Amino acid sequence: MIFRAKYYLVVLRCPDNLFSLFWENKSKFVSLRRILSILSIILLIATTSQGQSRTLPGQEGPRVIKYYPNPATSFINFEIQPGTGNNMNLYVINFLGKQVYETKITATRTTVDLSSFTRGVYIFQLRDGNGKVVESGKFQVSK
Numbered sequence: 001m002i003f004r005a006k007y008y009l010v011v012l013r014c015p016d017n018l019f020s021l022f023w024e025n026k027s028k029f030v031s032l033r034r035i036l037s038i039l040s041i042i043l044l045i046a047t048t049s050q051g052q053s054r055t056l057p058g059q060e061g062p063r064v065i066k067y068y069p070n071p072a073t074s075f076i077n078f079e080i081q082p083g084t085g086n087n088m089n090l091y092v093i094n095f096l097g098k099q100v101y102e103t104k105i106t107a108t109r110t111t112v113d114l115s116s117f118t119r120g121v122y123i124f125q126l127r128d129g130n131g132k133v134v135e136s137g138k139f140q141v142s143k
Contacts, residue, residue: 064135065126071140078110078124087129092122117141 066079078090090110092101100122101112118141125136 065137067124067137067139071142072114073141073143074114076112076114076139078105078112078126080105080108080110080126082108084134085128088134089127091125091127093125095121095123114141119143 062081064081064084066081068077070076080088088105090101090103090105090112091099092112093099100117103110103112105126121138121140123136123138126134128134
């Protein structure tokens with residue numbers, strides 16, 4: 001009999017060699033068993049997870065704010081959906097945690113000039129009059 005393995009050729013001439021062949025390659029069979037169990041767990045997690053939500057944990061439904069272009073170079077537009085409410089503030093925070101921009105939202109569309117911003121990733125927060133975060137997200141500035 002001839003058995004072909006992945007990287008080597010094994011020739012068995014008698015049944016006694018079968019037993020010795022098994023013990024010599026036992027570690028390969030065990031490692032394959034471990035890999036298959038790990039892969040099955042990963043596959044199970046991937047198929048049962050529902051992915052990450054882009055909304056906040058307490059928020060349901062569609063997004064309140066749209067922003068474009070992302071990545072931005074010289075400006076970024078924020079559009080608030082009509083009927084969201086008044087007295088909203090927009091905060092922009094860099095990745096070091098420093099607040100770099102703040103404005104009161106008065107119209108449905110707000111344009112932020114990025115000329116004083118450095119290249120990097122920024123987080124924005126839309127807060128209501130009480131300071132509660134209504135929505136947040138991130139955008140990239142590439143110059």
